[in-house]
Amino acid sequence: MSLRPYEADPFERSRGRLEAIAYRLLGSAGDAEDAVQDTFLRWHAADRERIETPAAWLTKVLTNLCLNQLTSARARRETYVGQWLPEPVLAGDRMLGPAETAEQRESVSTAMLILMERLSPNERAVYVLREAFGYAHREIAEILDLTESNCQQIHRRAKQHLSSGRARTEVDAAAARKVVEGFLAAALSGETEPLIRLLTDDAVGVADGGARVRARRTPVVGALGVARYLRGLFRPGAAKRAEAGGRAALHAAVVNGSPAVLVAAGERILAVLCLAPTPEGVEAVTIQVNPDKLERITRRWAAAGPHHPLAEIW
Known part of the structure; x- marks a missing residue:
């Protein structure tokens, strides 16, 4: 039995917020979409006349579905081949959710999504609901079936786990393009020294191929090591051209x-390199090449075209 419009409307009004919560909790756009769809199925089957506040009911159902997924995801990531990185999401995608405050923007950064993997499922849920969506501890307690004082303790503990100590540089599209242009000029120079000058001394390079695509399985640490690693990635070669199906285009984006640097073959995204700039330099380069994690960004990128590349490689 399908829902009548007035029955579906409360869910549709909440869909964007639900997607944004699920993405922050799971670090995967695909898993977030599945969680939101499962929430819709629960809404469809519920006795909706007994639900006084649909938005609160939907948030509670979604959050608990995500908590269940987080528990099983921990087991899967113990056997994940190589390094696990979150799924990249392009600027303008509603899955990124609200971005009015520094806390909201930070909660969806690649660095923070990686850090949140350290948290227990409850710590992650409390942190996301409080910092990114401004829920009161009383409301979070109702969602998670905890006491309000317990939520406050969990929130303090989560913030302690996530404190990084280094200021992150926020960027708009124009600033991002400038950062990417400088990065590509160094990466395509064929020299190591220009890249070293862009990086912090303790810079880290991490790649996620998910056993689907060749990628380094351990992090690279230190400016010299990361610079050499990046120089090798951008060096032309027949094998790289074959994998890309020809030459690949390099685009600047905000992810x-x-x-971020998007490496594209036509409208297909082959790789996303996210740069983490700080006042001291780029402290991390995260490279997503797992095709399973590039499906949504590829769709969004293709829909927003045409695009004009900054350079071509391979």
Whole structure:
């Protein structure tokens, strides 16, 4: 039995917020979409006349579905091949959710999504609902079936786990393009020294191929090591051209609030390199090449075209 428009409306009004909560909790756009769809199925089957506040009911159902997924995801990531990185999301995608405050923007950054993997499911849920969506501790307690004082303790503990100590540089599209242009000039120079000058001394390079695509399985640490690693990635080669199906185009973008290089073959995104700029330099380069995690960003990128590349490689 299908829902009549007035029955579906409360869910549709909440869909964007639900997607944004689920993405922050799971770090995967695909899993977030599944969680939102499962929430819709629960809404469809519910006795909706008994639900006094649909938005609160939907948030509670979605959050608990995500908590269940987080528990099983921890087991899956213990056997994940290589490094696990979150799924990149392009600027303008509603899955990124609200971005009015620094806390909201930070909660969806690649660095924060990686850090949140350290948290327990309850810590992650409390942190996301409080910091990114401004829920009161009383409301979070009702969602998670905890006491309000317990939620406050969990929130303090989560913030302690997530404190990084280094200021993150926020960027708009123009600033991101400038960062990417400088990065590509160094990366395509064929020299190591220009890249070293762009990086912090303790810079980290991490790649996620998910056993689907060749990628380094351990992080690279230190400016010299990361610079050499990046120089190798951008060096032309027949094998790279074959994997890309020809030459690949390099584009500047904003992904998860950070400057990013999109490597594209036509309208297909082959890789996303997210740069984490700080006042001291780029402190991390995260490289997503797992095709399973590039489906949504590829769709969004293709829909927003045409695009004009900054350079071509391979």
